[in-house]
Amino acid sequence: MSSPSATPTKGKRTRGSNPPTPWSEDALTPPSRRRRTDDASTSDLQPMPTSPVTDMRSPAVQDTSLFSSPAQSRHSAPLNEIDMSSPLTYGTPSSRVEGTPRSGLRGTPVRQRPDLGSVRKARQVDLHSDHANGPEAPASEHSVGQKLVIWGTDVNVGTCKEKFQRFLQRFIDPSSTDDENAGLDLNEPLYMQKLEEINVVGDPVLNVNCEHLQSFDADLYRQLIAYPQEVIPTFDMAVNELFFERFPDSVIEHQIQVRPYNALKTRNMRNLNPEDIDQLITISGMVIRTSQLIPEMQEAFFRCQVCAFSTRVEVDRGRIAEPAVCRNCNTTHSMALIHNRSIFSDKQMIKLQESPEDMPAGQTPHTTVVYAHNDLVDKVQPGDRVNITGEQVITFSRSSRVQHKILRIYRAVPIRLNPRQSNVKSVYKTHIDAIHFRKTHEKRLHGLDEEAEEKLFTEERVRTLRELAAKPDVYERLSSALAPSIYEHEDIKKGILLQLFGGTRKDFSQTGRGGFRAEINILLCGDPGTSKSQLLQYVYNLVPRGQYTSGKGSSAVGLTAYVMKDPETRQLVLQTGALVLSDNGICCIDEFDKMSDSTRSVLHEVMEQQTLSIAKAGIICQLNARTSVLAAANPVESQWNPKKTTIENIQLPHTLLSRFDLIFLMLDPQDEAYDRRLAHHLVSLYYQSEEQLEEEFLDMAMLKDYVAYARSYIEPRLSEEASQALIKAYVDMRKIGSGRGMVSAYPRQLESLIRLAEAHAKVRFSDKVETIDVEEAKRLHREALKQSATDPRTGFVDISILTTGMSATARKRKEELAQALKRLIQSKGKVPTMKYQQLFDDLRAQSDVAITKDMFEEALQALTDEDYLTVTGKTVRLL
């Protein structure tokens, strides 16, 4: 627009008949705030002029479809008038131009930007006309040398435009990982490609990452942040000029709007303060409420009741200057508002609440009001987490005058002002006009959402984390930092630590195998009161997406998902349960053994396939439940019975148990040295001061960050040696068993080993899984097995306890007993029936080991299965 040829807006054309009006007005006006805001009346943003002369001549030129043929408008418009009033000219200006072939900067309508100061609209044109026509302005247009700026700012429109165009044409970001840039050539100017995209797709919105702008031109960025109301319209102009220069034939709905996002000065809602008013800010939060669509009047249409003369008045700061006198027939108070000829824009009120992560402990979250305009309306739903870029605007809550006036316009019901009102409440109302929404997902531990993750860590923090990772004993340090109040159980803590990190996610769906579980599941069993719950509680507090449930209180439905009828909409909605909610997190289930069978059965799918299938009330779907399970179970008898196997102690189906990578027993070691250390630990817990405790361990926040960082940035792959080591480990494990005629390892165990090794590599921030990782994985796995899969009768580790629910020796013993019973029966000769009790006594008398009734029944059952005999009541009948 620095050249006269670049000022070809339609406004100029329509104003042709009446050029001096704004000129003369402006000449008298000193460059004051008023000019910044008020003389929008002559804006050429409007599809039609509002100056009295034009009004009289073409009262209804608002039909913008006639723009391309202005000559015709003068004649056809009055004829159209009756038709025009029937369809609602409700909505956005663009709706009125639909279907008209047009192109180029001139032909494309400007869409109002209520998001930039909802009432002081059309600033861009304002500036434009000022600078083009005002007595002092032309200088700035033509000679760049002069430093003319918009009043109250240091923004020079010409320079600003040039700078921005330069930015668009030249900015290259080869290292971009932004998801918005998917599919673009990173070595070409980024935003030129985006403009091409707009040309093709026709969605006239250009999202500009403020970070890019800052790296390109820090000064321009500063101006954007400080004076968004002035700078963004300038950007709009710049973009549109550039766009139509390049694609002169492009047809888009309305002129391109620039939507900056990711202003670096991203603010926590709590830190907003008066200094941020009228500045561009980006804040994150959670949407808690959205209002219905509010039609906001942009322009009021009045018609004289007497002579049918009509006029348009723009809304200025929520107020409409209602014409008191008809300029045509000079009748007073004859002008009436015609609703459906007035222009409205969409508006929606959104309540944004601070995200829980940003909140200091012990305080309640703050909320902020956000207004969304036009196409941003209905973009977000309650519950969404968003980053909103917008400007904070301050309004007076004082004058009921203003409000009532608006009310009147909207409902056309005259309401008398309240004469009592002379005082001013000294509190402002603030809201944010949204320019750009960006939905974020909850900051997850997993690296699935890198974009949300990226800004999580400051450089300094990363450096500290890296330093920590470089320490040789980082693994020990971290594991001791985990739940320091719980004494010892080093291996369990290590296991849980690895669970926090998780393995590397692999995708074999192409080869038909589907996803490969990366999550590590852990089961803790042991005596009551061995701080299992406390460990669970700790983990639940540590991970961002943790869920804590108790097996006693949860039903299958509570864990998975259920369908319910929404009370308001009467629609069926899917409510997700704990497992789905902890997708990408850890689901802590206490009192696992108390869970009902049906509840437990849903865990089968979750724990291996990591999905959850639901078929209920017409909703059939598969939800992701990529959750690690940390469960705690108590033995069936109140005390752990060391003479029994794990399965017998906790009475859980082995199909479920085999899905746990690590099963730990938390038992009282009952050893003096341990007792002494425990006592010391507990006593010191009770008198050490808070500070002393802090010194000893890494704090929880550090641990959290460390885990989050590793999960999002580190993806270890198996190295050659590591794979060899794993193979060897697996073969070894198989060998141990085969010597005694039992299988001591299954492929599932190999998978567990891989996961554990990967997790251990993540702890070290290493991209490669190395032998040491495999060693630790092996050790931990062996420790866990030693605890949980040791056959109490033989003292050997026997994986079949976990995989089949019975140790090989026990199975052998069962068979032997059945055979002994069979021999006993055979020795009795050909008796068709026997007394049950008699047989039991005989067997006991014969055997040299104690035989319980259960064992006897098992043996009978085995023989029944062989079809050797049947048991009816108290008699045993041979077949």
Place this chain on the structure above:
Amino acid sequence: STQFYKWLNHLMSLHVQTKPSNCSPDWETKVLEYFKEKLKDNEAASWVPSLNDVPVHYLKANSLVKFRCFIQDMFDPEFYMGVYETVDPSSKSKVLRSGKYKDVAECGHQVDLNTKNAVTLERQTFYCVPIPGESPWVKEISFSYSCSNPARVVPSTSYAPCRHKRSYEEDEDMETQPHKQKEQLGTTDIHGSGDPKRLETEAPSSLSNAASGCSSPLDLNFPLPGEKGPACLVKVYEEWELFKVNDILEVYGILSVDPVLSVISEDKDSSLVDPMDCTESVEEQRVHCPPASLVPRLHMLYAHRLQHNNPLLPPAASEGQSSSGFLNDVVSVRGELLGYLTHVLLGDALAAEYLILHLISTVYARRDVLPLGKFTLNLSGCPHNSTYTEQLYRVIQQLIPSSFRLGMSLHNMNNLRLVPRKDYTANRLLSGVLQLAPNTSLFLDETQLEQGQLDSTGVRNITALGNLISWQKVDYDFNYHQMEFPCNINVLIASEGKSLLPCDCHVRLQPQLAPPNLEQYISTIQVSLSPSLLNKFRIYLSLLRTLDYSISEEVTKAVEDDFVEMRKDDPQSISAEDLHRLLVVARLLSLSVGHTTLSRDRWMRAKHLETLRTNRTEQQKCVNGNEP
């Protein structure tokens, strides 16, 4: 001193009305400093009228008042005209004014909003209510303190005697009223807003009622049912980050009851569907701009966090001159208290001992998720279907500054809101019974529980109680997520058998005597207690909570040895959990006699107590056969 107060007020009003535009910027801070200095003097502070004692309409607007309160909710920060310019329409002269410490800008003059001199400032609003569960005696004493200076209530001196009379009535009422309320508790929806009649019947002698002049459908959002007193919107001007929800404060500030505030809110009600003003729903406005006569605004000048609300103790425990004197006869007071409680507990000295330990317990630290120092007591063996638990509660209420008795009837469990919930429509935190100030005693009466079905609310409530006891935290329900609020609530469970809730310590009550008329028995004991001794008990229980405690190296060693020794004999005899409890018992036992370190003797005594206690439960097991 009257002069002093008058002078203070005068100065205050000066400050409020005009800010001299020409003086130095630190003028304000200097004045504030001066105030704080003055208010530190107890004498001066006691001259400031308290919103707790004096109804709002007896207080002069824009005067200095104090308020002992509990932060129930925090509203969004608001931006206000920090400095603004007014233009006198006649003389056209401009004056700079300060908008601090007031709600309404100067009237009569034109306010120039666009002047460059205007400064926008930020302040924070807290919704404060009187301390939930505050015992009647606390109110009585703090009131009588203030009444000893009758001239204090400046606007209306004639008010004080009248109030005195009222308080006697209240005394009489006190016996029966809590009783009634408890009964109502089950049958009425406590938090349901908008039953004006109920407000009147439930709080007949309530201050708030007197203050509002009329009953109101406004739900003042008190955490506990049947509470009364003024709620207040406290405007905080500085360092609001230091305060937390559930803190108890004593606020000194300027009272603002400008009726304009109410007018505005009324006005807004009329414009129900105002489309431009949709930032706040009607509900939200009702909550955030309630009529000033009902919810006065208080502009905070100075506030301090209270560690306790016992009026018999100096507000900050660090001022130890009186406490050190008291510590000398702590042993004798303990003896008296033990005797008294033994009588109340029907002659069971062991239970009385444990009750004392429970009453002085407090969460003094947290180790990651583990709260240290909590001592939840389950007193089982309370007779079913009798008023004994109620009598017991009455006795405890007499001793400690704030408490609440929750009858765990099925109806209550299924219908009460225990956990605070965020109401997004009105944009406030709907309070729940478990939103309590630190060191409040929660008396759970499980004898009221009968067979029946808990619905989902009931299950959630029971879970919340369980979490409260085990982790000393309450997860407030924010609809889309939960937020954890740590708390420090002493839970005492009275039950018939062992409680269904987890607890740290279970004592089986063994009554030594069976008085024919329980009620009469207890009231005789209460009457025979001299007021001065009662006050000593009160000081004792509040003071001992604040003491520090440590264990010397030597004793640590001894304890370790002891533990190892015990485990050697029988590993089952003592678990880590038992040691945890034993350490807490030893700690509380030492503190209960005023010792701040653990001695060997105390350790042995703690072990002895524990043995007695466990033997008792063992016995019970034998009696009951296989009760777990």
